[in-house]
Every structure is written in C-alpha cells, then in structure tokens.
Amino acid sequence: MKCRICGQPASINLRSHKTAFCETDFLHFFERRVRTTIRKYRLVGKDDRPVVAVSGGKDSLSLWYLLSRMGIAADGIYVDLGIGDYSRVSLEKIKAVADRLGRKVFIFHVRDIFQMGIGEVARAIRRVPCSACGMIKRYVMNRVCMDRGYNLLLTGHNLDDEAAALFGNVLYWKKEYLWRKDIVLEEKEGHLSRKAKPFFLCSEREVAAYAIISGIDYIYEECPFSKGAKTLTYKGILGRLEESSPGTKLMFIKGYLNELRQMKMHDEAAGEAKEVIYCETCGYPTLGGQCGFCWTLKKLGLSYRVEFEEYG
C-alpha cells in the first residue's frame, strides 16, 4: 500500500475514505479535514473565545494541539474526578500539553467541592457513575465559560463516540436525547455557552494516529468506571459493521445530521420553539426547579460553591 500523495510506503490505510497515507501526508489530510469541518459547520468564528474540555485522553489533547496549529488559541478545562492514579496521571498529561502550547488550564476538583470522589457522589444520588460524571462535567465546564467570558466550549468527541451514543439513542428511541445531538449546539445568552465537536466526523483510529504522530503523550487507560458500559458494546458492533462495510459509521452519523437538519427546518417552518426553564438557584438550564448539580449539592448537605485551580 502506497501513500496517495507521495507514493512512499503508506503507514495508515483509511478504508472508509478508500485511501492510504504516509505519516506526514496523513497529518496534512487530517488537519485539512478538521479545518473543513470547522468551516463547513461554522464551529469556530473569528470573534469567538473558545475553551477546550480536556480529559487527558487522545481526543481532547489532539484537538487542543490541532487548534493551536490552526492559530486558534484556546485555554483548557479539566474536571478532576478524584479517581486515584487515573485522575492524577490524566492531569500530568494535560499539564505537559498546556506547557507545550503555552496555555492555561482551569481545574475543578470534585473532591474539593463534594468532599468525595465521583463514584461516591454517584452512589449518593443513585445514578450510575457515567451519568453523574456527565452531569457534573457539563455543569462545571459551562460555569467556566460563563464566569470567565468564554463563549464556546469545544470537546473532543469523535465519530466513534457519537455513533455509539446515537446507536443507543436510536435503539431505544430515547426522546430526551435522540434529536438533541448535533455537531454544534447553540448558546443561551447568559446561561449556556455554544458547544461544538470538531472531531465529529473523525474516527477514533484517525485521532489516535494523529496524536501518536504528533508526539502527544496521552493517557491510554479507559476510565475504570467505563467497564461494561453499553457504549463499549455499541462501539464493538459498529466496529464490526465498519469492517465489513467501510464508511458505515460516517454514513450513520451524516445521515442522522441530514435528518436532523430537515426536522429543524420543519419545526422552524411550523414556528415551534421550545421554552427553556432555568435553575432557580444558579440559572443553569433545567427541566424544572433545581438543576442536577445544585440538587446534588443540596442532597449532600453542601452549600453552592464552584471553584477552580488555575494552572499555567
């Protein structure tokens, strides 16, 4: 297999794109694709002040690095879940990239605010860890944006993440999630920052290759709470389908985005707008009364407090 560009031996074969590249030309290909995605879906504009949600994994660190190479200067936000070595090592990797890029990281320590790690918080509010973690991360990251004047939160969700989540939403037709997933989510002035996922159309394998070739040192371990998670089953299924029909994951996600666009146009034409309710304690969007974050603090007998360590 030869590189499509230079004819030298290829080091990565992309079956879903029916092509192969050497390391250098893969980097250019990958960066060009992300740049095209950002432009086509208008993910980052000239006047935006973006911040990247970093976890220490390949996706978020690659995104942070790639944005910097594109001339998009962004600080980082990290939620330290208080999961022993896993959280400690993750933070080390993040600090190394922050140093390399010369950017700042806001660090939220779950143990400082909740006086316990994410596993115990989840047990206390009777949720699975992934659900409690998602709720806290979404909240805290938005808080940084609102308090520090960032209007755009960028996350490293890749094609495999999105396809697996969509798979679960479609399999059970989860109304509360199905038609709310998008490559960009609009802001609610004064309440919610805009959110965007520049790697929405990049597979996990492509992002991992980009990280490795770019010399980004990331944490390889999966979160210990992800064991047995259904999304891993769905990723496995989609991976096997992709193997027998390359391009399946991309078609699944792109087809969904098309369907979603049509629905939104339809709703707009019908003049349907959804009313948004805000948390009575902190102003975060909620389904009614208090948001999950404020409710959790109250349930644990703690008063409202959100503080960040700043690094860099």
Add this chain to the structure above:
Amino acid sequence: MKCRICGQPASINLRSHKTAFCETDFLHFFERRVRTTIRKYRLVGKDDRPVVAVSGGKDSLSLWYLLSRMGIAADGIYVDLGIGDYSRVSLEKIKAVADRLGRKVFIFHVRDIFQMGIGEVARAIRRVPCSACGMIKRYVMNRVCMDRGYNLLLTGHNLDDEAAALFGNVLYWKKEYLWRKDIVLEEKEGHLSRKAKPFFLCSEREVAAYAIISGIDYIYEECPFSKGAKTLTYKGILGRLEESSPGTKLMFIKGYLNELRQMKMHDEAAGEAKEVIYCETCGYPTLGGQCGFCWTLKKLGLSYRVEFEEYG
C-alpha cells in the same frame, strides 16, 4: 422454571416478557397477544376480505392457521420463485395447510411469466435477488387483491424481520424506506390493497414455537439466495443485544412506531400530503413512468401477463 398460569414445568421461557409457559398456556398467550395487536392497531375489520401471503415458512403458515382459529377465513397467495426443490417443497407445505384449513391458494409461477427463475430475472435487471424478489412479490400479491376483490393483504413478517430491516434503514438513514415501514399501510383505492402485519410484535422464536406446538409442518431451510444477506447480520446483532438486555427488539420497534405516529400527526397538522404517481401501463404506484414489474417484462422483451394457478 414453572408455567406462570398452571404451575406445571414450563417449556418456553420468554425473557422479554419476564415470564414462562407450558405448551398449552403458551398457545393461549400467543393467540391472545396477536388478537390484541389486531384489535389495537385495527388490522382486520369485520367487513374486510383478507388474503394471506404465504411462503411455506413458519411465519406465514402460522398466521394463516391462527387467523382461521380466530374465525378469520382467508385464502392464500404463493409466489413460486422457480428455485428448484426449495420452491417445490415450500408449495407442498402450503398445500397441506390449505387442505387442513379448507382454503384456496393462488399460485403465481415466476417461470411461467418470465421464462426464467428469480435468480436469472435478478441478473437480467442487475438487481440482487432479494430486491427483484421483493419487487415481484409485492406486485403480484397486490394484483391478486385487485383482480379478485381482496381488500387486505396480511403478511407474516415478525418482530425479528421488522427490527432487522429497521436497523438497516436507520444505520444508513434510508429516506426511501425509513419512515414508510408500519404495522399497517393504507390502501390506495383501485390501485393498492391495505397491508398489515399481525406478527409485527412477535419474535421469530415465539412464532416458531407456535408453529411447532400447533403441528404446522413448514419449510426449515432459508431461501438459498438469503446467504450473506445483511439482514442476517443485523438479526445476529439484535439477537445478541436482546440476550444481554431482554426486550431490546420490542423497544426498538415500539419506539419507532411512536416516533412514526408523531411524525404523521405533525405532517397532517402541517397539511402535507404526498402525491402518488401510477404506472402508465398497469396503474400500480410507481416513482414515475413504468413500475418495476412492467419495466422488467419490457426489458426481457415480454408482454404484460399476470396469471395464477388456483389450488383448493
């Protein structure tokens, strides 16, 4: 494991319904469920003149038999695809059930009309066999309804069939199929009979158990052309998901039906009606010009002819 009704040893365990039955009580349970489905979705009315699409397999023969036990007298239609022993044995099984129920079967011989079997027809029009077969079956079965005064075509599609087809439609967001699948499809006066699938919510395993316990002799072999079909892959995936989360297939299909209902209500509220075009040769609904059946005959240099053998 004991029968939920009589306490005797159970012979079938239905994990998706969290219950188990002995043979006799399973029969009652299964027939009651189908009766409920027929009533709830208004599949068969008092004034209907239904006909059953029979293939010789467990699903269609069980449906034919069950309808008869419910007092719904229906004749059968069989499309003989001209696949050697497979087609011959299928027809034998059908005739045996026709005799048992004292009903008539209309038989359409693909070889009589097309002068070749379905495999060769498919090659001649450059389609995969399943696509050519579906097109011819839909056409011929509707023809019987129109010509002989049946207003309702019942098919044996079961939950596994429907879930697998839906899976493929969702995976690739196939616009032409996705929102057109339903448990009942309305008629187009003078052109298209109503269609309904009473086993839509019954799993393949349940239907097979019903056939065996009822002493229905059906053809066990799958159609030789189905080897390697994607729907078999999708059935395998859904089967494994069902095993780890019983009820998944039912939730997938029921969630879809809900979504579909809301879309239809939405479209009706918006006053959106789809225009239907009819074949210029025979009057069958088409996307424009000639329908697939007439086009195929023309392509093969044959003139329009649809004839049936009548048995019983």
